[in-house]
Amino acid sequence: MVLLVTSDNEQFQTEKDIVERSVLIKNMLEDVGESDQPIPLPNVSSSVLKKVTQPSTGPTEIDVRGRYLSTASTTVESPSRPPILEQSQDETRKRTTDISEWDQKFITVDQEMLFEIILAANYLDIKSLLCRRWLQDGSQHDQGARPPEEIRKLFNIVNDFTPEEEAQIKKENEWAEDR
Amino acid sequence: MQSKADIGRFIEDSDSELGISSLAIDSIPIELLVGIFKLSIHDNTHVEGVFRISQVCSHWRQATHNTPCLWTRPLRVDLRKGRPSQGVYLDGLSSWLGRSVPLPVNLTLLLGSSGISERILEEILKISPRWQCLRLRVAEVLWRPPLSLASLLAECRLDSLEKLDLGREAFSKDINLPAFPHFDNLPRLKSLTICIESSVVCMPWAQLTYLRLECDSPPDDALDTLAQCANLAVASIHISGWESGELTAHRDIITLTNLDTLFLAFSGLNKYVTPFFGCLAAPALATLTLDFSSMYSDMQWTRACFVDFQLRAPNITRLKIYFGDLTPEDLTTALQHAPSLAELELKYCSFFDDAVVSALYCEDVVKPLAPCLHYLVLHLIPKVLTADILAGMLASRWWTDSELATRLDLPAVARWTYLKFTGFRGQLWDRMADLQREGLPIRLR
Incomplete structure (x- = not known):
């Protein structure tokens, strides 16, 4: 087990093979070797770490290892997997239809939390597991990018294109459809 | 054990400048x-x-x-004439390609009988120094791209081109261009797909590591070409057979030192196939696939010729044969001379019969055939197999973990790791299902 300490000084106990999905933590553990000492994560708050690593009420057929990050004093069991575990592409493919629903719940966070999660995922070096969720369209089998309107809504981004840019975009889309 | 201070120092060292307060x-x-x-x-x-x-x-x-x-990801460009909205297409293509400057690009050019749009081709040729991978694809069956296109490509600067796929069909003849152009401007080319109609094609053969060669001329032309490809690692050769069992002229052995994978497909009416092996040495060859599915005559297999080749290619671990008119003795002889063979895949091979299966039976007192064989795939073998004989052979090469643990010596053959049988029916299916239940790693389709 590995003990993580967040920026707001909360301790999280978790199994080594789970936290090692974060390249940052994996490198740390390799460099310092076996240790009982807690690993501080000064750039990650407890609320973000919980969100990144704790399951929500999701689809039930997903692999249940029953092991994921939990606070040191509590052991929580849930049938769904935290994002930190979502490593295998094969597994991801198998679960394509579930991910959409899971994502919908997972991304239902306020803007502040959303950006913190993205930055924390980058800091922990699990961005390949986490960041792309935001821009990908979970409803598509191949998980292509979401339509611009959806991305704007998700990130609260204003469409600030000039009429000239809009005209250019229209042409681009005509070409993309025609090619 | 490391101290907390050590861990803290490491984190300080590895921290990025990222803050997480910005919203x-x-x-x-x-x-x-x-x-x-x-x-x-x-x-x-x-x-x-x-x-x-x-x-x-x-x-x-x-x-x-x-x-x-x-x-810069792979882009298909439709070069065909007659597009109603050519202006929009051209503008869009131009913008797209412009955004990847200065990086190399990966293009597939779609061609067809309506002709080639000169304006689109011009746009593509403009960035030829940035082509990293270029493929030609034909939209219509039996249509061949014009030789003039090959000539235009050969005149370009192709500084970045690593992979060139000129298609699997020969170019159509052109009165003004009687010969295939010389491609002598490909400093980085490693991978080539080409259809040749003679052995006089100027390409940087010696630098290739991958070659897919379609030979529309006598198969000796393919050998002449291979003789120039000293550094091949993977080759996919598609040729006709020979008219006789002997080569038309004496030929030195072609040694392909680095060749790891060879896919060899024969087609047409000429029935002799083993002359190909008579002049090839491939000491590193690991995977050999022989595809006879497009032969229109009874093929002739010279056992001794193939055995000689096997002595020059002693490291074959994977052998795949699709169709073909070998005899059971031919296959057994080939297996006898493949000491490293670990994987065997046969598709529509009626020569894999009870005699071959019996030869593979492992008995402690007899030196086993193909001792390293642990992977066997049989696709749609016609009704030449007896269920009990096959089951007996499979069981003779299988031990459970506990059986292995209690043995005093190692078995003379490898234990099966993968068995896949497609097209089995009736008793064959039932017997294989029995073995499956006994723990053999069998997949039945």
Whole structure:
């Protein structure tokens, strides 16, 4: 087990093979070797770490290892997997239809939390597991990018294109459809 | 054991400059934003993907437009004439290609009998020094691209080209261009797909590591070509057979020192196939696939010729044979001379009969055939197998973990790791299902 300490000084106990999905933590553990000492994560708050690593009420057929990050004093069991575990592409493919629903719940966070999660995922070096969720369209089998309107809504981004840019975009889309 | 101070120091050293207090989307570092963009785009839908992201807001548009690598994924360009909206297509293509400057690009050119749009071709030729991978694809069966196109390509600067696929069909003849052009401007070329009609084709053969060769002329031309490809690692050769069992002229042995994988497909009416092996040495060859599915005559197999080849290719671990008129003795002899053979895959091979199966039976007192064999795939073998004989042979090469643990010596053969049988029916299916239940790693389809 590995003990993580967040920026707001909360301790999280978790199994080594789970936290090692974060390249940052994996490198740390390799460099310092076996240790009982807690690993501080000064750039990650407890609320973000919980969100990144704790399951929500999701689809039930997903692999249940029953092991994921939990606070040191509590052991929580849930049938769904935290994002930190979502490593295998094969597994991801198998679960394509579930991910959409899971994502919908997972991304239902306020803007502040959303950006913190993205930055924390980058800091922990699990961005390949986490960041792309935001821009990908979970409803598509191949998980292509979401339509611009959806991305704007998700990130609260204003469409600030000039009429000239809009005209250019229209042409681009005509070409993309025609090619 | 390390101290907390050690861990803390490590973290300080490895910390990035990222803070997590900024809340606006604009505050995400551009490198991270672009990294997310890259991860969000898939090869199959990359055009739509990158457009969608670049059409969110001006900040993201600027970020994508300033990131050439987002615009370099494989692009299919329709070169055919007669498109109703050619202006829009050309503008869109031009913009797309412009955004990937200065990076190499990967293009597939779609051709057809309506002819080639000169304006689109011009746009493509303009960036020839940036082509990294170029493929020609024909939209219609039996139509061949004009030799003039090959000539134009050969005249280009092709500084970055690593992979050139000129298609599997020969180019159509041109009165003004009687011969295939010389490609002597390909300093980085490693992979080539080409159909030849003679052995006089100027290519940087010696630098190739991958070759797919379709030979529309006598098979000796393929041998002449291979003789120039000293560095091949993977070859896929498609040739006709020979008219007789002997080569037309004496030929030195062609030694392909690095050849690891050879796919050899024969087609047509000429029935002699083993002359190919008579002049080839491939000491590193690991995978050999022989495909006789497009032969229209009873093939002739000279056992001794193939055995000689096997002595010059002693490291074959994977052998795949599709169709063909070998005899059971031919196959047994080939297996006898493949000491490293670990994987065998046969498709529609009626010569894999009870006699071969019996030869593979492992008895402690007899030196076993193919002792390393642990992987066997049989696709749709016609009714030449007796269920009990096959089951007996499979069981003779299988031990449970506990049986292995209690043995005093190692078995003379490897234990099966993978068995796949397709097209089995009736008793064969039932017996295999029995073995499956006994723990053998059998997959039945």
